[in-house]
Amino acid sequence: MDGQGRGSTRHPRSGPSLRSRLLILSAAVALALIALAGVSVWQAYRTAQEREEARLLATARAQADIVDQEIGRVEALLRGLATSPALDPLDAEAVLAQARQVTGELGGPIGLGGRDGRQALNTGATPATSATDLPVPPGLEAVFATGRAAITDLFHSPVTGEPAIAVGVPVRHGGEGPVLRVLEGSFPPARLAEALGGQRLPSGWTTAVLDRAATVVVRIPAETAVIGRPARLAVREELASAAEGIIPHLELYDGTLAVVAFARAPASGYAAAVAMPARELSAARWAALLRTGAAGLAIGLLGLGMTGLLARRIAQGLRDLGGPAAPPAGLQELDELGARLTAAASQRDSAEAALRERSEWLEASQSAAKLGTWEWDVASGAMRWSDQQYRLLGFDPSKAGAPDHEFWRSRVHPEDLPRVEAAGQEAPCSGKFEIEYRVVLPDGGTRWLAARAVVQRDATGQARRLLGVNMDITERHALEEEREKLLRMKDLLMGEMNHRVKNSLQLVQGVLLMQARGAPPEVAAALREAAARVLTVAVLHRRLYEEETQDGMTLDAYLSGLAEDLRGSLTGIAPVREIRLRVEPGLRLPVGQLAPLGLVVTELVTNALKHGAGPVTITCRRGPEGLELAVEDEGPGFPPDFDPARARGLGMRLSLGLARHHHGRLEIDRSAPGGRVVLTLPDVAGDAAPAGPA
Known part of the structure; x- marks a missing residue:
């Protein structure tokens, strides 16, 4: 309390000063940065390798997707042709004419095979080669067993005399029932090569497409010597055990040592293998190591310098704050911190006011639209309702308790409860919840609600919660009931009018026929003809009444x-x-x-x-x-x-x-x-x- 008495008193130091502690901290940080740089260098080595391998694998996946897409286009082309009426019953000339229109787009012949393994017709057949002498491409007999489209491995086409791939789709009677024939289309591997050629590869990279037997179908850049050869043993073994992966060391057919990524196309079962020379990966690794080492050294030196400067400034600021006539701040950072805290408090107050205003606006909008929002946690069953949701059920939100499943069930009309609960149980699986049902109000009245909700799922795909809205549609249902009532009245009125018109026409016809009995022949004929016309009008009236439609x-x-x-x-x-x-x-x-x-x-x-x-x-x-x-x-x-x-x-x-x-x-x-x-x-x-x- 006595400041003057303590002004000349010297207190012994109880420990190191703040400056000393910060200097020790600076040294520790410097040592930690050096150690971190060493770890970073090692991690950079691994990161560079993983990044390049991930890039290689992504390219293989993209190539596999292109293969599936191209084979899918061929299948779609054949499925469109398989719907031709000329196939059932078979009109060979018409089928051949239609097939020849798309062979140019397909790139190969189109044939129609039967269960006996022979082809009934083929666009590539010549007078010297009958279509019936041509077998169904190997593997397409599975179409008869499975009823689904099938694709062959690479085979030697007896029509073109060249390697080819064939896709077969089922032909059924009227699109249903057992498979009658298989419509197959063959295309050269060059079609896949052309599709893959649109994706530019880095210099030195190669791509190979393998069929399900791991035979090389396509190679980019082109190398015909390897087409039809089996892939390297390591590739075949990896494909047999995994759908995709990395082979870090593989010697290619040309003797190049490469890193190979492979990915199997999910639809066709074919695979794409992309190879990158191993020397490129090594160069990338060393470049990453050098960059990381240089950055670590620079950061370490900069950290030491900034730590020393910071220690000096903080120590000086603390000494100034401890003086008898200390300035308000003494350190710019402290002044900025105080200003920012003040500004943050002001922003927080403004945000809270804006949030309150928006909440009030949202509640007013929901009330005007007769729209309530709700949330249901699937796992726990917990519910959360907006105020308007309570009002839709006839309750004051300020007096009602927290919603739960039993409370909600008690408000649903008993006749609608089973189907509403069934829809709620199906929603996590189907992904949607849409239903109209009635609720019972506290005064005993009923209200129609239209419920719509979306399902939110977690990372594993499991349904986590339902977010939905309820809308009051009572007036709409009342209008629909009134409309049905008016339609029934209209039907009654039309029936009465039809009855009266029919009776009137019958009366006119009867009078004409009665007058014709005693009239001279010429007059009687005219009267009977007039009666026939009246009967015709009556027949037309009856037919139009009985079969009247608005359109x-x-x-x-x-x-x-x-x-x-x-x-x-x-x-x-x-x-x-x-x-x-x-x-x-x-x-x-x-x-x-x-x-x-x-x-x-x-x-x-x-x-x-x-x-x-x-x-x-x-x-x-x-x-x-x-x-x-x-x-x-x-x-x-x-x-x-x-x-x-x-x-x-x-x-x-x-x-x-x-x-x-x-x-x-x-x-x-x-x-x-x-x-x-x-x-x-x-x-x-x-x-x-x-x-x-x-």
């Missing part, structure tokens, strides 16, 4: 049913003869055009039956100007001076009027041997469109 009907189904109805409705009105249909598949018309089209067809068919001869043929196809519908018979045809526009018959005038109303035209084809009338309807949006999948 219309296919014309083949519509005209087929219409022809069947005409056979029954025209009995007694016109001679009944055969009615034939030739309708281009897939044509579709909207409901609004089906009724007029049916009336025109009815009138034309009726006229053909009354005035023509032979069978009546209805042809419908897509023409250059739109939909073309023709009705023809084998009778004498129309008189030369007959003009449809001046016809007095009700049927022809009705047909002309309907055609003009739909911007079409009705013409007589006088080049036909019999009577032929053609109705052309132009294309409009959605008309005569090909039918989509059912």
Whole structure:
């Protein structure tokens, strides 16, 4: 407490000064750096070797992937050809024509083999060499046993007389059932060499592609002398025990000592071996050693100098701080440290305020969207919910406790609980969780939720947790129920309308037929014809009502049913003869055009039956100007001076009027041997469109 009394007092030193301790520390650091440099030199030697070996192995993997990709392209080419309808039943000429179109891309012949081991056809067969004399390439018989694509090792092609590789794919009836034949394509090893040539190798490096028997298929740079030879014994032994690896010392066929990396292609079973001259690795190692040694020495010297300087500055700063009139800092580092601590505290306060604001914004957004977020730990079963998730279940988040599995189960509607739990159990395996279910609110009401979640996995691929959202979709379900109710009401209304229209048409038909009984023959015939037309309208109405769809009907189904109805409705009105249909598949018309089209067809068919001869043929196809519908018979045809526009018959005038109303035209084809009338309807949006999948 008495500062003046202690000012002249000398205290004995209790130990080394801070300066001495820092100098000792500097010496220890220097020694440690020297030792570390020695260890670093040794580690640099190993690191350089491992880095080069890793680079070599990565190149081998890339080459193996290219081999798989190229063989996969060949397989895809053959699989596309295997879907040809000409293969089942076999149309040899068509198959050969299709196969020859892709042989240029394949680079070799394409053949079709059977279970007897012989080929049924081959694009490379010549008059002197029958395809049946050619065997199925060795190894492709496995396609019949496994039902999967297969690849051969390098073999001598009897077609080209050169080494080749073949890929075979199964041919099945309709794409299903047992394998009937194997479609095989052969290609030269040069195809693989060309694909691998796009990947530039460092100078002096070589690549070899080996088949599953460890035979050399390709070598880059090219060396034909080694093609077809077995790989070195060490390579064969390593490939037999491992899918990839490094052979640190191997003498190549040309006597070069090399480091070899090999990798087997996972799909084809072929392998790529990349060799680097051993002298390059040695040079890289020594370069790394020299760089590491120089860097270690420089760092050691720099560390000693900086440590000495730091000791001097700290000692001086501490002495200044211990003085009676010490300045506020005395050392720039201390001043900077104080300023940074102050700034860090300010930044922390700002970050906390921003985090609170963002959390409030997120909660407000979730509340507005009726969206709750949740997390489920798969291993422990622990759950975490957002505040809005509690509100979706009808609870106040400030009063509810921590969520758990039993609490959540108690809120799920009992009828939905089994399928929700089943979806939750499948999610870790399937990787997704998507379901809609009901929850029971505390007041007894229900709410529909749509749950979506993603699965997060650990490094081993095991499911770790589910992160998901729940959305309130109660209003959507209410709208869907209202929609279903309106649809049922619409069906009832349409049924009642159909009943009334049908009864009215039957009444009109009955009145006409009743009047025809006592009328003169000419009037009776006209009345019966009118009754037949009313019956036709009734038939069209019934068919359109029973088969109405929003996107219309296919014309083949519509005209087929219409022809069947005409056979029954025209009995007694016109001679009944055969009615034939030739309708281009897939044509579709909207409901609004089906009724007029049916009336025109009815009138034309009726006229053909009354005035023509032979069978009546209805042809419908897509023409250059739109939909073309023709009705023809084998009778004498129309008189030369007959003009449809001046016809007095009700049927022809009705047909002309309907055609003009739909911007079409009705013409007589006088080049036909019999009577032929053609109705052309132009294309409009959605008309005569090909039918989509059912």
